[in-house]
Amino acid sequence: MERQTVEMLIDMAAAARHNARVPLSGFHVGAALLTKNADVITGCNAEQGNMYESICAERCALTKAISLGYREFQAIAVVSDAEYPLAPCGLCRQALIDFGTELPVVMSNPKKDRVLIMTTGELMPAYDLASSELTKALETWFDGKADDE
C-alpha cells in the first residue's frame, strides 16, 4: 500500500473520530475503510446506554459500508486520541476478517508518527485453523507425542 494512501486513511480516520459519541469512555476513535473501488467510508465509536449497546469505529465503518452495498475492501485505518496505535478489539477483528485474512489494518495516532500495519490474519492468527501454522504446530506436537509412547 502506498504511503500516500496510508496517510490519507489515517487523516480521514482521525477526522472521523471527532464525531464519536463517548459519554461512557470519553475515548474518541475513528476508522476509515478503503473500498475496492477506492471510496472511503468512515466510522466512529458510538456509545449509548451501556457498553454492550455501543459500537466501535471499525464496525461502524464496516456496517455503514455494507449498508451502502460495498463488499470488498483494500484496507482500514483506526485512529484514537492515544499516543500509541490502537489495535481493534476482538469483535472488530472477527468482523473484519470476514472480508479476508490479508486486509491491511493501519493503526496510528493522529500525528502519524507511530504507525503499525498488520493484516487481519496477523491480528487473528488462528482464525483459519485448517490451514494455519498453529494447526501445523499442533500436528507436529501430536506426532511427537506419539513417538514418545
Ligand SMILES: [Zn+2]
Ligand atoms: Zn472494536
